[in-house]
Amino acid sequence: MKADLSDLNAFVAVARAKGFRDGARAGGGSASGLSEAVRRLEAQLGVRLLNRTTRSVAVTEAGQRLLDRLGPALLEVETALDVVNSFRDRPAGTLRLNVPVSASRLILPTIVPPFLAAYPEIRLEVVAEESFVDVLAAGCDAGIRYDERLEQDMIAVPIGPRVQRFAAAAATAYLDRAGRPAHPRDLLGHACLLGRFASGALTTPWEFERDGEVVRVDPAGPLIVSVGGAIDLAVEAAIAGSGIISLFEGWLRPHLDSGALEPVLETWWQSFPGPFLYYPGRRLVPAPLRAFLDFIKAGHRA
Template sequence: MQLDNLSHMGVFAAVARHGSFRKAASELALSASAVSYAVRTLEDRLGVGLFNRTTRSVALTEAGKHLLERLQPALGSVNQALEEMNMYRASPAGTLRINSPRDVAVMVIGPLIQRYLEAYPHISLDIVSDDGMVDIVERGFDLGIRYEEHVPEDMIAVPVWPAQRFVVLGSPAYLRRHGVPRHPDDLARHNCTRYRFPRGNVYKWELGRGSVQMEVDVPGRLSAGDTRLGLRAALDGVALTFLPEHSVQEHLDAGRLVRVMEEWCPPSTRLMMYYPRQRRMSSALRAFVDMARLAV
């Protein structure tokens, strides 16, 4: 096999994984035109189209699906072989791709960046902050960070932060106008921020007291896929919101936000790092996980 064939197949797999030439280019640190050229060259060499392209989407053809299915084990073996060469290096090398919610990236990953990059000068970090639920395998990430209840069961999960508390929040102005909810049933009479995952399903606020656990599909005129919009709405007195306490501490200290229904918001969830069970850990991933565990 010619080496350019192998590199073009890696580019093809990245485009297939992301469903986007632009996102594949970002992952591979290539220009979009270079990615397009590699795919077009591979298609010309094979004599078949691998993608159906429109102005809005990129989808595999039947031939493309067949090629990807056959290629994935081989490309996995190649990547593993390259990773094993790190045993012969003085220090690990490569790129570590991490997916995390925005506030968690700042809180957990941020304090580790300087120490990690200084300790491993041949490793690059690619951090993508995303508040939605992401399939890290499908999207080509090495590591994800999410709250414990959102980690897929087939992943290896490692605690990276103590148990956190989600709290119901409102501005003093909102609470003066609309009253203070005391019980989850009271939320039916309030305007609440509804958080929507990328696939369209709405997050139900998880509340509990003692043995009573509830998932409340709250009403509200604002649905958002970004927690920062929910925070903004709460600060502006538009709606109640439901967020990790640590992420709003400065607003609580300043009196811009007030906790309500505190007895229904017990500490209940931990932040976890997670990665595929069936995949051998790269040296870059192992180094990051070890460093993060020591920091907990």
């Protein structure tokens, strides 16, 4: 059975976006065109791939199985077609990156604008999320992760600062009211603002280190936010005096510099290695990704 490649691409776009409008927005087509393509594919296959309501689109079991196989396959097709890019004066095409929200906030802003200026024929698509996905299955060319999250068969290239720190901070008004912790264990008596990963796990224990001594504490507090999209809410709550927050130093630095937040236990802030851009080593590197790698290796690491 042969299916039209454009219809398969339409199905993948809608399934990943969980909607025809968002799929069209991501792919540059029209919602009606995607809808017709998916209907045509379902009619040809004789099976429903998507459950549609007036408000949402959900992938059926058959659709999910097809999506799991199509993602990597279509990426290989793109890679094969990308071979002709080597005959162009300038690389062109789409580069898809899967990154944590922290990287989209702290690493990419100083890299993306000059990269797009240097390669105007490349379209960059960035998916920021906290769940750890198979970049190929997700239809992405590469991702950004920290060392402990890298898979064994991936090629990793340093990106961003090579040393980062976790910082703890609170509003001066809160510390004047509740007292300033002198030791990490003092946090157990404070209101702490926490995060929750998509897996359901909390962003605890908080870890501190000084002179070789590592201290882990499990604080509690009045606010728990989802890691990624709601972290700014926790930052604003800390600024408003709701409690102590622990986060990437780079995320809190503007508020520390402005005085909106005051450092807490600064001599205990723990350092950790910076992130890596990673991609599968078992396939040809698409021209847009090769251009991005060369750009990073040339020193544009943030």
